[in-house]
Amino acid sequence: MIRNEALKLLQLHLxxxxxxxxxxxxxxxxxxxxxRFSENADRWGLLGLLHDLDFESTKDNMALxxxxxxxxxxxxxDNVERQAILSHNEMTGFVRASRLDHALAAAESVTxxxxxxxxxxxxxxxxxxxxxxxxxxxxxxxxxxAVSRETIMECEKIGLTLDEFITLSIExxxxxxxxxxx
Numbered sequence: 252m253i254r255n256e257a258l259k260l261l262q263l264h265l266x267x268x269x270x271x272x273x274x275x276x277x278x279x280x281x282x283x284x285x286x287r288f289s290e291n292a293d294r295w296g297l298l299g300l301l302h303d304l305d306f307e308s309t310k311d312n313m314a315l316x317x318x319x320x321x322x323x324x325x326x327x328x329d330n331v332e333r334q335a336i337l338s339h340n341e342m343t344g345f346v347r348a349s350r351l352d353h354a355l356a357a358a359e360s361v362t363x364x365x366x367x368x369x370x371x372x373x374x375x376x377x378x379x380x381x382x383x384x385x386x387x388x389x390x391x392x393x394x395x396x397a398v399s400r401e402t403i404m405e406c407e408k409i410g411l412t413l414d415e416f417i418t419l420s421i422e423x424x425x426x427x428x429x430x431x432x433x
Contacts (some may be wrong), residue, residue: 252327254293257300262411264323265302272431273362274300276424277333283423284409294332298355302336313342314323353405360402361420365386373380377425377433382417389413 265271281299285292305319313316317340321333328336337345337358338352347353365380373377388394389403406416424431 252297252324254297254300257297260323261305263298263303265307267307270303270306272366274303274367275427275430276362277355277359277426279423279427280362280420281355283426284354284358286386287309287356287411287419288409290351292339295354297350298332298335298351299358302355302359307352313340314344316340317343317345327396347405347408350409353408356402357405357409357416360399361417362424363398364395364403365417365421365424367398367431375433377421377428377431380421382414382421383416386413387423 257355261271261274265274277299278296279299282296284290284293285295290365301320301324302317302324303320304323305316309316309319317337319327320336324336331349331351333357334345337343338347339356341347347356365385368385369375369377369380389400392400393408404413406413411419422431
């Protein structure tokens with residue numbers, strides 16, 4: 252699948268602007284992670300872009316979230332990609348095991364923390380966000396409370412320190428800042 256096809260699918264299945272922006276941010280981080288680990292950036296990016304394709308249709312039954320995406324994407328996914336999408340949501344019962352699984356889960360989780368941090372600055376821009384600010388906010392459970400700090404820490408399972416992961420993630424999100432409105 253090429254990116255333009257993926258974007259059309261995203262717009263067909265997701266109507267909420269915040270979900271589309273989350274998907275674009277996750278895509279950017281996944282591309283950066285792929286580059287860091289000498290993986291296929293297009294493949295990892297598309298997984299980041301499409302991982303929540305079914306969110307609006309499954310939000311009332313989170314045990315299905317990810318499963319419907321795999322059904323929608325069908326034969327365009329290989330087994331490794333299916334596993335990554337299924338395991339990004341622990342409620343499916345699929346356990347994260349590979350670098351790709353942990354990367355997708357950590358990447359999609361950190362987008363909310365970084366975006367929330369940007370929004371507390373007067374200019375509401377990613378260019379103002381510092382790694383230390385994100386890490387400080389991560390230690391505050393009430394800040395962006397829906398963001399799983401545990402899942403973000405899976406960056407360590409892919410060989411990155413929290414500082415390295417946050418740095419890479421902020422820079423990746425800056426590359427799509429206009430699309431994110433940040």
